[in-house]
Amino acid sequence: MSTETPDDEPLYANRSDWKDIEPLEQYEDINPLAPIFYTEEYKDATSYFRAIVKSGEKSPRVLDLTESIIRQNPAHYSAWQYRYETLLALLPSTDVASSPILEAEVRLMDELAVLFLKTYQVWHHRRLLVSLTRQPKRELDFIKKGLEADAKNYHTWSYRQWLLGSFAGRGASVTDGVEDVDEDLWIGELDFVDSMLAQDVRNNSAWHHRFFVVWGCGVRDGDEDRERVLKRELIYAKQNISLAPSNPSAWNYIRGILSQTHTPFSVVADFALPYAHSRGAYHTKEIVDLENPPPTETAQLPCVQAMEFMADVWENEGGEEKTEQAVKMWTSLANEHDTIRKKYWEHRIRVAHLALRGQKKVA
Amino acid sequence: MTDISSQLPRLSRAAHAAHCKRCLSGLPASQTDVDASRLALGFYCIGSLDLLGLLESQVPSGEREDWRAWLWKQQARGKYGSGFRPSPLMTAQRLSHEESMEYTDYDTPHIIMTYTALLSLGILRDDFSKLDRPGLLKFLRSCQRADGSFSTVPGSNESDLRTLYCAFAISNMLNDWSGVDIPSAISFVATCRTHEGGYGQSTHCEAQGGTTYIAVASLSLASTWTGQAEYLTNTERDTTIRWLVQNHDKSGGFCGRTGKNADACYCFWCGAALKILGAGDLVDADALASFLARCQFKYGGIAKAPGESSDPYHTYLSLAALSMYPPRPEVAGAQAPSWRFEPLDPLLNAREDTALWVRIHVPEKAV
Numbered sequence: 243m244s245t246e247t248p249d250d251e252p253l254y255a256n257r258s259d260w261k262d263i264e265p266l267e268q269y270e271d272i273n274p275l276a277p278i279f280y281t282e283e284y285k286d287a288t289s290y291f292r293a294i295v296k297s298g299e300k301s302p303r304v305l306d307l308t309e310s311i312i313r314q315n316p317a318h319y320s321a322w323q324y325r326y327e328t329l330l331a332l333l334p335s336t337d338v339a340s341s342p343i344l345e346a347e348v349r350l351m352d353e354l355a356v357l358f359l360k361t362y363q364v365w366h367h368r369r370l371l372v373s374l375t376r377q378p379k380r381e382l383d384f385i386k387k388g389l390e391a392d393a394k395n396y397h398t399w400s401y402r403q404w405l406l407g408s409f410a411g412r413g414a415s416v417t418d419g420v421e422d423v424d425e426d427l428w429i430g431e432l433d434f435v436d437s438m439l440a441q442d443v444r445n446n447s448a449w450h451h452r453f454f455v456v457w458g459c460g461v462r463d464g465d466e467d468r469e470r471v472l473k474r475e476l477i478y479a480k481q482n483i484s485l486a487p488s489n490p491s492a493w494n495y496i497r498g499i500l501s502q503t504h505t506p507f508s509v510v511a512d513f514a515l516p517y518a519h520s521r522g523a524y525h526t527k528e529i530v531d532l533e534n535p536p537p538t539e540t541a542q543l544p545c546v547q548a549m550e551f552m553a554d555v556w557e558n559e560g561g562e563e564k565t566e567q568a569v570k571m572w573t574s575l576a577n578e579h580d581t582i583r584k585k586y587w588e589h590r591i592r593v594a595h596l597a598l599r600g601q602k603k604v605a
Numbered sequence: 606m607t608d609i610s611s612q613l614p615r616l617s618r619a620a621h622a623a624h625c626k627r628c629l630s631g632l633p634a635s636q637t638d639v640d641a642s643r644l645a646l647g648f649y650c651i652g653s654l655d656l657l658g659l660l661e662s663q664v665p666s667g668e669r670e671d672w673r674a675w676l677w678k679q680q681a682r683g684k685y686g687s688g689f690r691p692s693p694l695m696t697a698q699r700l701s702h703e704e705s706m707e708y709t710d711y712d713t714p715h716i717i718m719t720y721t722a723l724l725s726l727g728i729l730r731d732d733f734s735k736l737d738r739p740g741l742l743k744f745l746r747s748c749q750r751a752d753g754s755f756s757t758v759p760g761s762n763e764s765d766l767r768t769l770y771c772a773f774a775i776s777n778m779l780n781d782w783s784g785v786d787i788p789s790a791i792s793f794v795a796t797c798r799t800h801e802g803g804y805g806q807s808t809h810c811e812a813q814g815g816t817t818y819i820a821v822a823s824l825s826l827a828s829t830w831t832g833q834a835e836y837l838t839n840t841e842r843d844t845t846i847r848w849l850v851q852n853h854d855k856s857g858g859f860c861g862r863t864g865k866n867a868d869a870c871y872c873f874w875c876g877a878a879l880k881i882l883g884a885g886d887l888v889d890a891d892a893l894a895s896f897l898a899r900c901q902f903k904y905g906g907i908a909k910a911p912g913e914s915s916d917p918y919h920t921y922l923s924l925a926a927l928s929m930y931p932p933r934p935e936v937a938g939a940q941a942p943s944w945r946f947e948p949l950d951p952l953l954n955a956r957e958d959t960a961l962w963v964r965i966h967v968p969e970k971a972v
Contacts, residue, residue: 266697267697268693268694268696268697269693269696269697270693271671271674271675271678273668273671273672273674273675274675274692274693275629275643275644275647275672275675275676276628276629276630276631276632276639276643276646276647276650277631277632278631278632278633278634278636278637278639278640278643279631279632279633279634280634280637281634281637284634284637288694292695292697293697295695295709295711296697296709314637315637315638315640315641316638317638317639317640317641317642318640318641318694319641319757319758319761319763320641320694320695320711320712323710323711323761324711361638362763363763366761366762366763369762370762394862394865396806396810396811396813396862399810399811400805400806400807400809400810400811403809403810404807404809407808407809444864445864446811446862446863446864446865447811447862449863450799450800450801450811450812451811453799453800454809457800458800458809459809489864490851490863490864491863491864494800494801494848494863495800497800498799498800498801499800501800501844502800582853582854582855582857582889582892583850583851583853583887583889584889585886585887585888585889586847586850586853586887589884589886589887
């Protein structure tokens with residue numbers, strides 16, 4: 243955490259251009275809870291900030307003051323709030339988006355976002371700014387760079403989803419009564435997901451983003467034929483699984499799109515089955531089936547997620563024989579392949595047996 | 606259950622209590638970023654002492670008295686209603702004597718701080734005679750947005766599921782839900798549900814353990830008021846349970862998102878969500894304790910992962926997880942007494958007797 247200011251920066255108390263302000267020190271009781279032993283620089287800047295807020299001044303020097311506080315404490319939400327209001331007061335009434343003040347602010351935020359990647363306020367301020375600049379495309383490029391530093395950062399991904407949802411989603415921002423939807427923003431998204439997954443096929447944030455783009459926020463141009471899209475997405479996930487079978491993100495993606503489209507899990511059974519058994523226990527077809535890529539020679543089998551998937555398929559089919567197949571799978575997961583979830587697999591066995599008894603009674 | 610939990614070391618209760626007491630007495634300048642959430646940090650410290658059962662024996666009553674007084678000083682009144690501020694970070698010295706003065710737009714109460722203040726005061730067994738209840742209801746109304754979500758402070762664009770939970774928890778404590786529009790809030794929760802079965806922090810966001818707890822607890826809190834038994838379908842419930850259980854990591858801990866490393870705080874978030882969903886028996890409590898044992902920091906406190914340094918947040922949530930999922934005595938062996946806890950109320954995230962105190966004393970008394 244950066245709490246220092248550069249040594250050559252004098253305190254506000256010693257600056258002639260701040261002489262007209264009488265600083266207001268923070269009030270603390272004699273016995274405060276968890277007091278912070280502030281640095282002189284922080285005490286100095288926040289004392290001047292309290293005075294500025296009281297006077298209501300909104301001038302360029304306030305931007306300097308709030309920047310100093312934010313650099314020392316990026317979670318100081320009052321400093322952010324006042325900074326934003328000061329910015330609004332300083333912006334011209336026309337051509338806001340091309341104002342030099344706003345451009346400088348965006349550049350500063352590019353720097354601070356990298357410094358304080360995990361601070362909520364940095365991202366909220368950014369959302370306010372892009373609502374003024376109305377340049378979401380630039381932001382998508384910025385995020386791409388940001389994710390190079392931290393490929394799973396939650397704030398960064400959330401910001402990307404917010405941008406697309408706000409500028410290019412259903413019910414996107416309305417300007418002068420006209421819905422202002424920028425469908426072009428979506429164009430690069432699937433390639434972007436591809437590039438993220440190429441770096442790390444287990445990046446769940448990227449898989450989530452793919453679901454959001456394809457299924458979660460309207461229908462993309464060219465994607466109107468949903469059956470074709472489902473087929474495309476299943477092949478995409480299967481191919482990725484064939485490269486790295488024990489990847490819960492990819493399996494969750496398959497489960498997610500099957501549920502979303504009300505498609506029974508059994509349509510993926512032919513693919514999943516060879517992954518659910520030890521090598522040699524199951525003979526894969528000789529003919530290369532592009533829709534159902536088999537495990538590679540080096541794949542670690544059986545794959546826990548495939549075992550779970552097949553058990554779900556069999557449980558859904560019902561009947562004594564299928565249920566027992568599922569139970570066998572769960573037993574193997576509980577006792578050998580996924581022991582941390584032993585209690586869960588035993589729970590699944592109990593539920594399936596109860597359901598089977600119910601089926602028998604009805605029959 | 607698993608080999609890793611066969612020999613549990615001691616849970617260093619005294620050292621963890623000492624860590625929290627140190628933080629309450631003062632924080633170094635390197636923690637200046639806590640300035641805008643000091644009250645929450647205070648809650649994690651006081652809460653840890655409460656869970657450890659060491660609050661009364663280790664903290665003199667005069668000091669507890671001072672803490673209560675400080676907490677009440679953070680209650681502020683104004684045009685958006687009443688609630689608690691994170692700290693006096695925006696309160697000026699020279700204005701301090703004007704107790705009745707209303708807050709400015711830059712010194713308003715904060716909804717997360719308000720939730721943690723009420724719990725902290727409950728732990729300290731305050732009678733809540735100073736609580737401005739009508740003002741608090743007004744404050745909740747000021748924070749709810751058109752989409753059903755709640756902002757951290759009135760008028761801010763910072764809003765996500767965390768604040769919604771705080772609004773629901775406060776309504777539950779007050780036993781008065783007139784400060785929130787429940788149906789619109791519940792619709793917002795639904796937009797945060799993901800294809801994995803967990804909930805993201807906001808609409809369209811990735812499933813995350815903390816916000817999944819928030820969603821599940823919020824729906825359950827609403828049920829206690831509306832009487833609507835279940836806001837989730839059976840399939841939705843099963844999918845959420847599956848996702849939560851999937852986050853139970855081989856290390857014994859829980860991870861917060863699919864494919865990430867285990868982190869002590871998710872032992873609480875995921876564990877409490879499972880408990881609320883009636884699936885607490887699916888957690889491997891012995892393995893969980895063994896993971897948290899390894900997260901203990903040698904100078905006291907519990908860290909997010911083995912080898913990291915501790916902080917009050919991870920300390921509190923680890924102890925809260927253990928309060929729900931203590932290891933079996935035979936696994937803890939000779940160290941069993943150090944792993945014993947009083948039961949926890951997973952909905953409010955407090956010891957059961959503290960939650961009971963809060964639910965008796967926070968509501969408006971019948972005249």
